[in-house]
Amino acid sequence: MRTLIIHNPKSGFGSDAIFEFERSLVHQGDTCTFHEIADGETPEELVRNAEDYDVCVLSGGDGTVTGLLHALRYRDVAACVFPSGTANLFCANVGNAMEPAALARACRVGHTALTDIAEVHWHDAEGTEHSRGFGLMCGMGFDAQLMSSAIPNKKSMGEIAYFAAALENPRPVVSHFTIFADGVVHECDGITCMVANNAMMQGDIEIVPDCRMDDGLLDVIVLETSDAVHVLKPIFAGILDRSGKSIGRPQIQTFTGKDIRVVSSEPIPLQVDGDVIEGTVTSYETSIYPAANRMIVDSMSRYHAEDSEAPRFSGTDEIAYPEA
Incomplete structure (x- = not known):
């Protein structure tokens, strides 16, 4: 089995879990390339030789892994997302067991699902166009302000930093x-x-129901409130109704589509998968790439096909990839 691990050492709390994963993954006769992301390296550069491997393991925070998935769209290689960030919401939305040994088994078993990845375009204050991929959400307004305010405390406070910022x-x-x-x-x-490709937040609460990354659609979410305290209403509703199908989400209006353009009445901040864009914007555009990534999934994932063949790993070392 040939594996490429791309790791962002600056993500999250600096855990050594990725090395525990590597020890569980690599068996005798396998090859594994471990690459730590250096400053200035682009996702496209990092995955340029992706087809030389059976699996590309993407280790980092949400922004890192979804940017790499965007660069891997429609490439002939399986991708496994490893949670090395602060919130790891993308991993939670995939739904695999997050323990290093469990993810290593999932890679060797090799069950995959085709998942969507999205792209966002915007212009900065000087009129220069920018674009990048996203797998969770991009948004303008209060969410971007929260992300920006939380940045100084993320290392010490983790996910609580976002609530403190609110x-x-x-x-x-x-x-x-x-x-x-x-x-x-x-x-x-x-x-x-x-605009969301995935809309499940901490605690398995879905901001809107049936937002999946295999439906070829994006969900638009508008938070209609002028009071930050009211932001808690959809969260409390989510505790009682995690899927959002029974009592809905107060203070939230939603739409769906494949191509979305959002225009604001004034320049406001923009965030993409938790990364705050420098400056402010007045508009952004998003589009979806359907079935763009071949994602490693295990039986815990909601993207694991119910009618798929029996798992190839069941107390044995049987794997999905031929030995070299």
């Missing part, structure tokens, strides 16, 4: 959003407008 800004700015979803125009007022 309490620091109790009266966020309400903006008017004009949303174009596959040609249909929606006018909304709110403190944030997000």
